[in-house]
Amino acid sequence: MAKKGHHHHHDYFHIVMLPFMAQGHLIPFLELATKIHQTTYSSFKITIASTPLNIQHLIKHQNHNNDNIHFAELPFNPAQCGLPPNGENTANLHSIDEILKLIQASSSFEEPLSSLISKIKEEEGHPPLCIISDMFFGWANNVAKSPIFPIESPPVPTSIRCRDYQRITSSGGLTFEEVETLGLDLLRKYIHLPIWSVGPLRPLPLKGKETSMANEECIEWLNLKDERSVVYICFGSQNTISAFQMMALAEGLEKSETSFIWVVRPPLGFDINGEFNAHEWLPKGFEDRMKNAQKGFLVHQWGPQMKILSHKSIAAFLSHCGWNSVLESLSCGVPIIGWPLAAEQAYNAKMLEEELDVGVILTATVESVVSNEEVKNVIEMVMDQESGKGMIMKKKAKEIEVLMREATMEKGKVKGSSINAIDDFVRSILPTKTMHM
Numbered sequence: 180m181a182k183k184g185h186h187h188h189h190d191y192f193h194i195v196m197l198p199f200m201a202q203g204h205l206i207p208f209l210e211l212a213t214k215i216h217q218t219t220y221s222s223f224k225i226t227i228a229s230t231p232l233n234i235q236h237l238i239k240h241q242n243h244n245n246d247n248i249h250f251a252e253l254p255f256n257p258a259q260c261g262l263p264p265n266g267e268n269t270a271n272l273h274s275i276d277e278i279l280k281l282i283q284a285s286s287s288f289e290e291p292l293s294s295l296i297s298k299i300k301e302e303e304g305h306p307p308l309c310i311i312s313d314m315f316f317g318w319a320n321n322v323a324k325s326p327i328f329p330i331e332s333p334p335v336p337t338s339i340r341c342r343d344y345q346r347i348t349s350s351g352g353l354t355f356e357e358v359e360t361l362g363l364d365l366l367r368k369y370i371h372l373p374i375w376s377v378g379p380l381r382p383l384p385l386k387g388k389e390t391s392m393a394n395e396e397c398i399e400w401l402n403l404k405d406e407r408s409v410v411y412i413c414f415g416s417q418n419t420i421s422a423f424q425m426m427a428l429a430e431g432l433e434k435s436e437t438s439f440i441w442v443v444r445p446p447l448g449f450d451i452n453g454e455f456n457a458h459e460w461l462p463k464g465f466e467d468r469m470k471n472a473q474k475g476f477l478v479h480q481w482g483p484q485m486k487i488l489s490h491k492s493i494a495a496f497l498s499h500c501g502w503n504s505v506l507e508s509l510s511c512g513v514p515i516i517g518w519p520l521a522a523e524q525a526y527n528a529k530m531l532e533e534e535l536d537v538g539v540i541l542t543a544t545v546e547s548v549v550s551n552e553e554v555k556n557v558i559e560m561v562m563d564q565e566s567g568k569g570m571i572m573k574k575k576a577k578e579i580e581v582l583m584r585e586a587t588m589e590k591g592k593v594k595g596s597s598i599n600a601i602d603d604f605v606r607s608i609l610p611t612k613t614m615h616m
Contacts, residue, residue, distance in 0.1 A: 431554020512580035514572035
């Protein structure tokens, strides 16, 4: 047995991953790590580097201990950057300003990341094969180009979504071929960088959260509803609408008499993780009326999104169109009512409506004035899945669900596009002499 520090070059290849500090980035990176391990070319050791709080999150999420996935803590003091004490993850931040601060503060990881790489080089005799970095970390390129690595600097695949191409500094992509055809074509044509669409990365079932009563309660409530009769409403973990919009949404739902399950969080200007004042932000007696009529179920703070979306009673998803929510919805064949609020969500919503025919935009931005009448009309149109636009959206969403399933599956000798993309990515980063194909 070789002593520590005297590894043979061919034992395994080391990859360092650097996810952004948000749930919607951390978990997909874990999924990507798992997928890279499932490729058959070589054995990999993957180290995911993040702040202590986020590493704890990831360890909790790992349902089974994978000996090949390791975690490295990067020291980080949120208070020094003017962030709240647990401000290492966007879920604990209260405004866009704080999120921008977190992105800027992340450049302080450059030093600890360099040390981590030097340490790997010292212990294993050679530096990692590559760094897979999130698109928010442009500075990771400096580390990859530093003298720690041999003369040839390694690739830094960056996780991107197609509509973010103005931000791409290096190579790589996280999306999937069949949905983002147009964007991928443009990227390949103009950026001349290799792109691997390795998505969709199956969302990991969340551990721990399912056992809490409220979650089971909402599923039991859905069990009593007719097939495809309920609209699910959620604006993601970081976004919320204004108090005025919240009122219009509630009134519109009540007017439409559609059954709904709504994950409510305090409106804009209030602490998103704080107490919810129903008497201020919802019509008088709304929650009780909905409960008694068995029309609406309000979930406070957090709902088990994949369990809800995959439930047969759900007909549509009113969503902020964050990319994870979009993929989760489509992977369940559920059409989307778009209400984009931030980041690239408006582009996502536009693509769902104009290119894919699986969505319709109700309104955009948190400032827009929306009436309860508009809410009612859009919900009724999408819920009518026997005719018109509602029927087309439903049909297209089902088609994409099938495409997504096929992208990640292997039928005999035929691999789906997602599996192929990961295989191809792994082949391209491996040193050529190691290919025992």
